[in-house]
Each structure stands twice: as C-alpha cells, then as structure tokens.
Amino acid sequence: MVKTKDSPKLTKNPCSSCGKERVVIKTYKEYVGNSLVINTLTACPDPDCQSRIDTQLAKEERFRAEMKLASARRLLEQKERRAESLKKAL
Ligand SMILES: [Zn+2]
Numbered sequence: 001m002v003k004t005k006d007s008p009k010l011t012k013n014p015c016s017s018c019g020k021e022r023v024v025i026k027t028y029k030e031y032v033g034n035s036l037v038i039n040t041l042t043a044c045p046d047p048d049c050q051s052r053i054d055t056q057l058a059k060e061e062r063f064r065a066e067m068k069l070a071s072a073r074r075l076l077e078q079k080e081r082r083a084e085s086l087k088k089a090l
Contacts, residue, residue, distance in 0.1 A: 015044040017053060 013022045022042040030037050044050040 013042055015046075015049060015053075018044060018046055018049045020045055020049070 014020065015022050023045050025041045025043050027038055027040045030039055044053060
C-alpha cells in the first residue's frame, strides 16, 4: 500500500478497486444497543467505479442471504433425519 500524507479531508480509506481516496458522503448516528455509534458512509470519487462496487456488494449480499437460507435448510434436514432415525430405533 502506498503511504499518503495525512490530510483531514481525506478518509484514509482508499478504494479497494481503484485505489483512489474514498470521500465521505455523509455521517449518521445510530444507536447500537445502548451506545451511540457514528457511522461514516464513504464512496469512491469515481462514479463508474462506485457503481461497480455497488453491484459487487449487492451480489455478495445476495450470496450471503442464499448461504444463510441453505444452511438453515440443511439444519432442518438434519433435524428431520435425526427424528427419522430415532423413530426407526424405537
Ligand atoms: Zn474506486
């Protein structure tokens, strides 16, 4: 990684795909449990690059959701199989 000079305006968060310094779009406060967390939303200054990132993120999000569903289904099947074998044992 290339070290850049510190600047208060920059986020020190280079874009993972083009390496440009990401810019802060907005900050918002959110309560997580009892503590107030300040979230910073950053984006790549290159709109084309950012839209690629958004697409990639959406893809990953969908993949995660599918994995979650699949593992839930597997768990259910395991439970059913266990119940089945218990029935046979009796
Ligand atoms: Zn970028």
